[in-house]
Amino acid sequence: MPRNAAQWDLKPQLPSTHFVDPLIYTSPLILHEEREKIFARTWVIACHESEVRDPHDYRTYRHPAGKNLFVVRGDDGTIRAFYNVCPHRGNTLLYEPAGNAKHLLCIFHAFAFDCRGECVTIPRGEEGYQDRIGKAEMGLRAVRTEVGFGGMVYVNLDDGAPALREFLGGALDDMLEALDTEPLEVFAFHRAIVPTNYKLWHDTNSEFYHDYLHYHNRETSLKQPGYFERRYTTFPNGHARVGDQVVKYEAYEGFKDRDLSFPGLVRNQWKMVDLFPGQTYNLRGSSLRIDTSIPISPVQTSIEFRGLGLRRDTPEERALRVRDYNSIWGPFGRNLHEDLLAVLGQGRALGRGQRYFLHAREEDNTIHDEIGMRQFYGEWSRWMGRPASAPLEVL
């Protein structure tokens, strides 16, 4: 039955954990707080260790808290992260997204830094600064860095935050054999700038009810045995894992079973873990996809997608993994375009009518249960001090 204006605005007769107010997707104030209260204090993935394979290799990263960083492998082999800004006059230090530089030279006034963040050159320093400012006072801002869980380079702006393993709370333990038995390597990277809120992308990764969106998933998964037995497991700090399924890829006409796999993974097995506040490990048989969401504004999000295989892949094996990855992911993939189209549609409709977003499906934590999103927003509300269902209230 259609609803009138008053009925439309009524809060759902559901627990407050089972719906959210779309203000959390549109408010600049909320995003400002998210940057300070969540992104500046949690572990996020900056890149993969294979992107800085050799000493002095660097890779830039736009951190979701609004800071520009770079990751660099030192001459001692250690991977570190720093703000990508010269402490002298604030110029960007590294303009290229990746490269190799023994000394990090600011092009503006030729201040130079080494790969451990120490200032090594101040041109005509004594003449200008005498003994008031020296190289010891001009080091780069170091950012806590840990490498692991598939060789991902995690960073945290908060010097006092718990260690990465504690933050992950065991969410990736079921995937560790696949991730850490041998080195991985990135073979694909692309960035999608989408007019939507970053949480809506994480929502899409956190629920499988939307498999109806995907012809590919309907044929290869939803219609296959075991699909409705997949269960969600929630973890501390807002993370959630989806139960495994063996996917029948050949059910999509013209597609083949995936010949390759990952260590410890059954052939064609699918594992997936969503990490708070905006990262996903998506392991589908032969290729691993890592998503990292970076809010640009409340209604614009940069999503970085990485495809990974095993470092020891032969060229023929790598080509197979790339083919499998591209078949559903990548900018021309069957599924990714559809997922992004859906959150684009949500983004276009934000603030244009919708009153509440429902996360209310309860199916004993099985695949169409929306526990994954509820787990996320429970944690979000805790970090923000605001209930996602009524964000103008303070907890």
Next chain:
Amino acid sequence: MLDVSSLETLNSDHREIARLVYDTVLLLDSKDFSGWLHRCTDDFAYAVRSWSPELRAQITWLEHDRAGIENLVRHLPRHHTEPVLLTRHATVYRIEPDAERSEATAITALTIYQTQDDGGETSLFAVGRYYDRIIRTDDGWRLREREVELDTRSLGIGTQYPL
């Protein structure tokens, strides 16, 4: 040195090859994939690639033989795609036939615009180049290989259509 007859043949080849490239653009713009594939050989190979400064490596986004491309376009109606029109603007920069004039390569500058069905707003989708390998057949010049080399790597929500 070419005699007049050879020069005329060469000019004719250039015209026909350029026309083939432009025909493929028109057919793709109109989503006439059957017509497009009619201009391709049975062993046609298609790829979309891009140089990634982030990975300092070339990335392959799409790579199919003819059967793979046919499968891709045949399944398009079963998938959800953004309601936009892709319009390709192409300029053939260089055509180089081999000595026997049985095969040629062509380099074509490519710009692709995207026009929204809702409201008609047009924006730039991608820029890049076609690197084509073309062979002479009994039915005329046909496309054997097309490699789309994209400069643009940020493609919004992407697309399911061949470029």
